[in-house]
Amino acid sequence: SQQGEEDPQALSIQEGENATMNCSYKTSINNLQWYRQNSGRGLVHLILIRSNEREKHSGRLRVTLDTSKKSSSLLITASRAADTASYFCATDMDSSYKLIFGSGTRLLVRP
């Protein structure tokens, strides 16, 4: 079953603009991860944020985590056409090592 929801479901922006995606989850977590999927292929790991962290950066990516609100956001700055993909958040809830995925956001970056 899905852990939570992401919004928006779809996002269309112009190249160079920033893209923000939000993820909400339902239970306590060890960490939250973000993945990208191009055209229904395999997923690529983007970034992991632990439950005791509030913000993390990796290149053009910025992730925040608010455990009190059970929510996270992914910001992609200065977007490029190559960023067009589906983005999923996934939570690692306990020591079972299972990932539970959110519903995903489809991002389209227009050249």
Next chain:
Amino acid sequence: SAVISQKPSRDICQRGTSLTIQCQVDSQVTMMFWYRQQPGQSLTLIATANQGSEATYESGFVIDKFPISRPNLTFSTLTVSNMSPEDSSIYLCSVEALQGLSGYGYTFGSGTRLTVV
């Protein structure tokens, strides 16, 4: 980080038949995970495969429909049995692995796109 080779990349199968999907990892891993992604949907965990023991299935998935083998620490197969059109999905395997400077995360196979006709 780990590299996973997943085969086949796609297949079109007749209903009532079975398809076996293979995943080969370039390093030894304790657990391998199998996911299903129905068209336009997110990923749903099917089962966790540990070497030397029965796979652990998630609610809604049963061994008779999705038998899994895990003969060693680098290889696993998932079989989709007695297929129906509702089984048309992308199937992915995954392992936990170091993700470069990002720390640990999960590496995924490239997926098997299954169409049942």
